[in-house]
Amino acid sequence: MTFDPEGLSRTQCEGDACVACHKKWPRPRIRIGRLPDNRALFACPECADALLPESQTNVHPFPRRVAFF
Known part of the structure; x- marks a missing residue:
């Protein structure tokens, strides 16, 4: 995504x-x-979730906060 x-x-x-939120x-x-x-432009996790386009497939990535034990 290109920003002005x-x-x-x-x-x-x-x-x-x-x-987004400074x-x-x-x-x-x-x-x-x-x-x-x-x-490059960067966003915090909360704003990135709102700015990134939704996945158009039936495969969804894990949330960024998932921890594996």
Whole structure:
């Protein structure tokens, strides 16, 4: 997904803040898209769940919070 940098803060464009909610800590780690110059944009887990498109198949990934014992 390509985002328009208009309206994004410098920290969001640098990947140091969530692209949706501006949260800086913990640093967002889920790659959600990119800018037109191919810099990566990141989101926190809560915002990533809302921004990522729904799966169109009958195979669904595990939630990010699943732990294996």
